[in-house]
Amino acid sequence: xxxxxxxxxxxxxxxxxxxxxxxxxxxxxxxxxxxxxxxxxxxxxxxxxxxxxxxxxxxxxxx
Numbered sequence: 001x002x003x004x005x006x007x008x009x010x011x012x013x014x015x016x017x018x019x020x021x022x023x024x025x026x027x028x029x030x031x032x033x034x035x036x037x038x039x040x041x042x043x044x045x046x047x048x049x050x051x052x053x054x055x056x057x058x059x060x061x062x063x
Contacts, residue, residue: 012046
């Protein structure tokens with residue numbers, strides 16, 4: 001698994017925790033952004049807030 005890009009907002013690095021038990025499939029944590037089409041990890045608050053911003057750009061992955 002490649003590393004996730006860093007966002008430039010104050011919520012970067014905060015990870016959410018499930019309150020309703022374990023996930024059966026790791027893919028349940030990811031969604032496709034309807035604005036830019038990039039996959040986002042919904043457990044990462046910084047990433048979720050970045051993709052919630054109107055007219056945002058795709059995050060760049062480190063090489």
